[in-house]
Amino acid sequence: MSDEIYDFTIIGAGPTGLFGAFYAGLRSLKTKVIEALPEPGGQLAVLYPEKMIYDVPGHPHVMARDLVKLLMEQNERFDPDYVYNESVETLTRDESGDEPVWVLGTPRGEHRTRALLISAGIGAFAPNKLDRPGVAKYEGNGVYYFVQDRRPFRHKRVLIVGGGDTAVDWCLNLRDWADEITLIHRREQFRAHESSLTELRLAEIPMLTHWELAEVSGNSVVERARIVQNQTDETRDLDVDIVLLSLGFKASLGPMLDWGLELADQRHIRVDGFMETNLPGVFAAGDIAAVEGSEPLSLIVTGFGQAAIAANAAVKHISPESKLFPGHSSDLRL
Ligand SMILES: Cc1cc2nc3c(=O)[nH]c(=O)nc-3n(C[C@H](O)[C@H](O)[C@H](O)COP(=O)(O)OP(=O)(O)OC[C@H]3O[C@@H](n4cnc5c(N)ncnc54)[C@H](O)[C@@H]3O)c2cc1C
Structure with a gap:
């Protein structure tokens, strides 16, 4: 925990949050991922680590656990900070300093950030x-x-x-x-x-x-x-x-329902085409997001695409003069 202000903080280390961290790194955002569970992977790690997945592009088949490992390996290039065993319970705006920031409250303290991505999936989930x-x-x-x-x-x-x-x-x-x-x-x-x-x-x-x-x-x-x-x-x-x-499982957005977010229903946060919620600089992607005019499609690949959009839109939120388009990663000298 520190007073350091991050550019981009991600709630939830499921596949959406992990890929969001990669894209944020690609855009040079100082990034932190906060996860309630002791390990990354979200539903893949908890509900079906040993099942084979067949609809991730470029992988004819990949075991859920291995996909999480690969996402973590991909993230090593930009080395975001990970915080485990912390559940984000509050979201408030602090406008008292030089620049307005979002403050994420957990039972252990506070995390400050310029923009954030809520990729909390089905919320905190527990088995029946x-x-x-x-x-x-x-x-x-x-x-x-x-x-x-x-x-x-x-x-x-x-x-x-x-x-x-x-x-x-x-x-x-x-x-x-x-x-x-x-x-x-x-x-x-x-x-x-x-x-x-x-x-x-x-x-x-x-x-x-x-x-x-x-x-x-x-x-x-x-x-x-x-x-x-x-x-x-x-x-x-x-x-x-x-x-x-x-x-089966019970899942609930729990405290997120009180953050002032516009909801599509009790399980989905309403977002626009840039994956931005009604709160400026607060983005949502993956299973938790419902894009205006569409219907949630709760798949890994949907979360990947949405996380990339959200991370690039966050760059524009933080620095309005920046471009949304990140350039091609194949052109970069990494
Ligand atoms: C049995 C099963 C099989 C599936 N098979 C496939 C498949 O073959 N192909 C496919 O595309 N999809 C499949 N899915 C769906 C896929 O797993 C989801 O679409 C995907 O996991 C969504 O990713 P996410 O990152 O948005 O959310 P999640 O994977 O749910 O991750 C969200 C993370 O956020 C954390 N979190 C929640 N609230 C907080 C909080 N307040 N603070 C901090 N952390 C928080 C959670 O602990 C979790 O780790 C399957 C799902 C199930 C259950």
Whole structure:
């Protein structure tokens, strides 16, 4: 923490924020990235680090974790400052000094900046938790809400709970890695894509509908899960090593709703074609942004393009005589 004024401060180190930092560096802006989590990557790092992504230009396929690594490597050229484990909670304007600045408040202090990019994705997100005996006791040690590392699942008997894409995708992703997988879902209908469900049926992974998790038990590690049929109350004990609860996420813009930003809805900040919000010098990009006259397209590639626009528009905000167009990076001697 310091009183130093940065040119460009980025809230959120997901793919949008990371690429925004690169472009800001290319435009010689002194840049800082503030991230609430202990690591960069946003949804890629937290929700699906080991999944393959197929729609990033120039990468026929790239694992989410590797894309984050590559973005960080690309940023080394301009070396922005990263601040982790700090959630930005307030945004105020300080006009008392020689130049007006934005002040970002976190539980640890303040960060001052001439312009900023809000690339906070779906906001601070947390998994929907399940309150059943044994679940809290083994959380992080046999009971997981997301897969950050596939290694603990190797040769294990895994019970996956949920009916959405994430639950089904993990069944498919872990099928050749774990020894046994069982999927339970409390309803008849799955929310997952039909093509994934077909793949799941072909893989002959047991899918039990109308079954719910009742209890997790064991000694120092998980040894079994009790499940209950919610129409008949029949119970079964399954010998398992891991329970993966894939019950969706709650996300909220939380404190950002009180920053005076014009919102498109409770999850999106309204921006113009330059990705600027109604507050001067405050830009938004990626999953959190809704461009006037359009509809959010929550994809990595959208965030990349929007972050580049926002960083270049921030240059013009800070120095109105500057050009929006940065020149071609291939012309630069870096
Ligand atoms: C399972 C799954 C699979 C997907 N697959 C694909 C795919 O194949 N292709 C594709 O293009 N897209 C895919 N997506 C969507 C893609 O991940 C998102 O579009 C992308 O992550 C958006 O990036 P972002 O940087 O805008 O936001 P995020 O990735 O959400 O990052 C935002 C960051 O901001 C941080 N943050 C939030 N609030 C604060 C705060 N107040 N202070 C500090 N930090 C804060 C968060 O902790 C987070 O790290 C997938 C999404 C999911 C869930």
